[in-house]
Amino acid sequence: MxxxxxxxxxxxxxxxxxxxxxxxxxxxxxxxxxxxxxxxxxxxxxxxxxxxxxxxxxxxxxxxxxxxxxxxxxxxxxxxxxxxxxxxxxxxxxxxxxxxxxxxxxxxxxxxxxxxxxxxxxxxxxxxxxxxxxxxxxxxxxxxxxxxxxxxxxxxxxxxxxxxxxxxxxxxxxxxxxxxxxxxxxxxxxxxxxxxxxxxxxxxxxxxxxxMPDDGTGAFPFIRHVAINDGKSATHKLALLRVLLRIADGHAGAVLRRETSANGDRVILPLGLVALYWVHQYKDLIDYHGLFQTPNQSPNMGFMKDDGWRQLTHRTSADFRIGNLFIGADAKALYRTLSASAQNIRDMPCKYITLPNSDTRVFEVDAKTVRAKDSIFLDLDSLTKWGEFSLPESTWLALSRYACWIEPVLVSEWVKTMASYQGNERLNSSDKQHLLYQALKWEEPVRSTTDVRKRFDTLAATQQMQCVWSAKPLKQEYDIDHSMPFSRWPNNDLWNLVPSDSMVNNNKRDKLPSGKTLNAAKERMQYWWASAWLNNDKQNQKQRFFAEANIALPGLSAQNDSIDDLFEALLLQRGRLKDMQQLSEW
CATH class of the missing domain: 3.40.50.150 (Vaccinia Virus protein VP39)
Structure with missing residues (x-):
């Protein structure tokens, strides 16, 4: 024009x-x-x-x-x-x-x-x-x-x-x-x-x-083909699809940019984020549950290096999340683990996941060498150091829009695949497969609000606190509520946790706040964010707050530090959840 x-x-x-x-x-x-x-x-x-x-x-x-x-x-x-x-x-x-x-x-x-x-x-x-x-x-x-x-x-x-x-x-x-x-x-x-x-x-x-009669891209049948029909010499392919699904579902802000190509537009993600989620999902599965991820009786995977993975045995999957800080020997081990995971992703699933009846690779990796340091704060900027991961935009959109339908298919196939492996034969009977499902549960075992409660109690000692939803004064009895319901969208970020009157929270339960409800709570919600995290003397809390929000919510830049822009992005995410999951509103 x-x-x-x-x-x-x-x-x-x-x-x-x-x-x-x-x-x-x-x-x-x-x-x-x-x-x-x-x-x-x-x-x-x-x-x-x-x-x-x-x-x-x-x-x-x-x-x-x-x-x-x-x-x-x-x-x-x-x-x-x-x-x-x-x-x-x-x-x-x-x-x-x-x-x-x-x-x-x-x-x-x-x-x-x-x-x-x-x-x-x-x-x-x-x-x-x-x-x-x-x-x-x-x-x-x-x-x-x-x-x-x-x-x-x-x-x-x-x-x-x-x-x-x-x-x-x-x-x-x-x-x-x-x-x-x-x-x-x-x-x-x-x-x-x-x-x-x-x-x-x-x-x-x-x-x-x-x-549009359906998703119109062929992405959904392709994902199903990889999950169900594609050959699996290990769980790599299922792991990569689940990692990408979790990023698409939970981190709309993770997209660095979009590019055009001969085969259609592509979405570019930080390779370090894909590697971090790779570690997150395999960590407890291998170290805590002792489940084999290859057909032979060797527990080793290509990313389990002595100077990386094996130096982090004291860590759990919950530690490998946006907003966490690693220092000292743990930081160096994490650097090496992310590098080994990025290489493993490039050389295994990305190499062997191709378009049907073709040698054309669906996923592309542009990896960079990263030197281990003694400190790393996990945010969008730091995770771009490892390079970039590229996937078709149609696949990204299908994973984002249909996550709640696709994930059960991936988990079911992963359970069947693990049960067939020689090293897991103790769990291959039907009455024990629930243990495999339990091991594959992604969410942290406890959706902890401990840190948020401590911050609330500190503030309540010197000022009157209010319920974000109703403006009722809060005293000793209160709840910390997930504004976007955790059971429908597992997110334990600081921005998503708000103080609520217990009766109000019980009424809200797992419902999605309506646009009107959310807008009515804007001033109180922003006041809570500012007083709890942004005016906190601990710089890491403000850094963590925006790191989590900027990668979880759509349309925000990695450098965003505006709670007005954050709230607008929260309204967008509310609409996305309503569109994708048809949740009941409150």
């Missing part, structure tokens, strides 16, 4: 666009809109939102429909900054979130780590060069929920002068439908020869509504 043209002409263009109503422009497909807005947690994205006419209309419909309890979200993407500013003015006071972003990458939009029920491309497709259209539609398809719709309007009758001035390119229905079909999208509607609402001679429009 010619951003310069639209930036310079915004004062001329804006009145033209705003002179038309939403219904005039979108009459061909608007009958689909009520069903979308009936979804209480609908996400709607307008790519090329211009001066905000369409998102303003949709936001108004939602405000009228839900009367202050609106948990739907409307996002407006616009690359031209002056158009975006005009759009922000048009939608001032409405529940519309603006992003300066553009096709084909949609980097900022993708970093939100949410999916959409409706994506609108009104008068946009002709601005996308032909060479970028395949990637653009693939990116949009990756952002769709199952059953979600993409509405594309195509402009015909452009003059050569207009195409040059506005950087427009020829379009066709056949091209869009062919690209859509390759992505598993199907066309629900084709409205032809609609007259130009601005009355321009020779200009007409055609509208396509594309729908």
């Amino acid at each position: 010619s951003n310069d043209y639209y930036n310079s002409k915004v004062q001329e263009i804006a009145p033209q666009y705003l002179s038309l109503s939403f219904d005039q422009v979108h009459e061909n497909w608007v009958h689909y809109l009520p069903a979308i807005l009936d979804k209480p947690n609908a996400n709607i994205l307008d790519v090329g939102a211009g001066v905000g006419r369409d998102v303003s209309h949709i936001a108004n419909l939602l405000a009228e429909k839900y009367q202050g309890d609106n948990q739907c979200r409307v996002y407006a993407v616009e690359p031209a900054i002056q158009m975006l500013k005009k759009g922000q003015a048009t939608t001032k006071g409405q529940n519309v979130h603006w992003l300066q972003d553009s096709l084909p990458a949609l980097d900022k939009t993708t970093r939100l780590e949410i999916s959409f029920d409706l994506i609108l491309l009104s008068a946009v497709w002709m601005h996308v060069p032909t060479s970028q259209r395949s990637r653009s539609l693939r990116k949009l398809a990756n952002l769709l929920k199952p059953g979600g719709k993409i509405v594309v309007s195509l402009k015909f009758g452009m003059t050569a002068e207009e195409q040059h001035e506005r950087k427009m390119f020829d379009v066709s229905v056949e091209e869009v439908e062919a690209l859509a079909q390759n992505l598993g999208l199907f066309s629900k509607l084709e409205a032809q020869n609609s007259e130009d609402q601005l009355g321009r001679d020779g200009v007409y429009w055609q509208t396509l509504v594309l729908q």
